[in-house]
Structure formats: structure tokens, C-alpha cells
Amino acid sequence: MPIDAAKATSAEPRTTELAWDHKDVQLYHLGIGAGAATPEKPHPATDPDELRYTLESGLHVLPSFATVAGGGMALAGGLSAPGIDVDLAAVLHGGQTVTLHRAIPVRGRATQTSSVPAVYDKGKAAVIVLRSEVADEDGPLWTCDTQIFVRGEGGFGGDRGTSARRELPERAPDLSTERHIREDQALLYRLSGDWNPLHADPEFAKVAGFDRPILHGLCTYGVTLKAVVDAVLGGDVSRVRSYTTRFAGVVFPGETLRIRMWRGPGRIQVSVTAPGRDDAAVLADTVVEHG
Secondary structure (H helix, E strand, O other): OOEOHHHHHHOOOEEEEEEEOHHHHHHHHHHOOOOOOOOOOOOOOOOHHHHHHHOHHHOOOOHHHHHOHHHOOHHHHHHOOOOEOOOHHHEEEEEEEEEEOOOOOOOEEEEEEEEEEEEEEOOOEEEEEEEEEEEEOOEEEEEEEEEEEEEOOOOOOOOOOOOOOOOOOOOOOOEEEEEEOOOOHHHHHHHHOOOOHHHOOHHHHHHOOOOOOOOOHHHHHHHHHHHHHHHHOOOOHHHEEEEEEEEOOOOOOOOEEEEEEEEEOOEEEEEEEEHHHOOEEEEEEEEEEEO
């Protein structure tokens, strides 16, 4: 059978060496919209708050950089795990969590240890959970948990897992902002390591069932975290403790994202929608935990 859950979850963890420097960080930040105009910053190129993402002399690293650091794409790694042999056309990125153990350095060399802690049977689909733990010579840096949704691979009699949803507060958001996605945003973002042609090639996108290429879910993930850090955490990336989301819908380059935020003790709950499509859900069950 295409997915052998027991083999996948019992396999020895795999290790990969990662390395990155300021250029990788700057490219990632540009790929998620750093330096672009927003409603709050109509002239951002030389804004000190934006230069912390784009100028090497005072660079800070947004925690979502963990998803691309060193070219270590968690989604691709999960699909090469022992016991997993699936059709890429059936694969969707279901959810993502990054947990920070300390601030990500601007330059680094680290070891990534990857394992599959769970494979869930959703009936008509399977959900593969990949865990990537990254540490350098000074100790743990971050942990990524990636949920990979594979259509047509359920029904093997495994644990269904949890399906809890986070309800949004029954009040108006404390903050709301919009972020425009440039027409070339996916072309820029993919230079950080995700070369899936779904995000660039119109013919490939049509085969996958889309009218045109779609934006990477992890690009939306980064755009959203930057908006939250800038709006609520004073631009202090070191305050982020963890960031989790469920990918609820696609984004097309050229669209605008509506990002709503609700403050709570030590956490910010977030909703991301596409206002140009009747506020279609994009990111759901999204929470930034902070110090």
C-alpha cells in the first residue's frame, strides 16, 4: 500500500545539515513582502521598521524563516520518508507549526533531524505529520511540525487523530489590516527553495486543477506572521514563541489578504481571508504565542 504507517512512524530519524546566511534571510523577507507598501507604511523602502528585514547591518530573522532555512523544505522531506509513496498530485499542505527555542541567528549552521511521529487515517485521506528538529552547536533552535494531507490514501484502519477547531472570538477584531500580494510574489518566494511548478507554470497549474498558478501556502504563512509581529509585537521577532496555522484555502498572486487579529494573554488569534472572493478563508485556526 502507498502509505505504511507503521514503517513511517518507526523509521530511524533522518538528519540533514543546514546552512544559511544574511542573503538567504533577506531573500526570504523580500519573498513575503518586506519593503513593499502597506496601508500603514506607504513609503517603506527606507522605513527603519522595514530595514530590520532587508538591511544586513541590522537584520532580524522572522521566525517563519525556519520553514525554508538551508533549503530544508519540510513538505518535500516528509514525502521521502520510509513507508511513504504517494502521488504528488494528491498532496496538499494541511497545516504548519513552528516552535522557537531561541532567536534564529542571521548566519547559521545546524543539523535538522526529521521523523514522522504520526500518520492519521481520515477515511478518504491520510494526514502525515512530519517533525523537524533543528539544533546548532549551542543547542536547540526550532521545531517544525508539518501536516501533509494526501487525498485518496485513507481507509487503512489507523487512528483518525484530532480535528479540533479554534473558534474566533465573538467580538470585533482588535486589529485588522490588508496585504497586497504582488503578481510576481510566488516567483520571488520560490527562490527560497520551493520549486514546485504549481506556483509558476500555468500549464502545470491547470493539470493540478487551478486556472492559474497559486501562491505558496508558506508564503501566506510568512506574510501573516510579519503583519502580526509588526502590528502587535512592535516588530520584535524575538517575542514569538510559536506560530501555528491550518491552510484553509488558496491565494492567487495579485490578490489582497485581509488579516484580522484578536489579542489574548500571551497569544494572538488570527484570521486570514481573501476579500476579493467574498472573504474566502485562507488561513484558519491560526495562533501566534508570544512572550
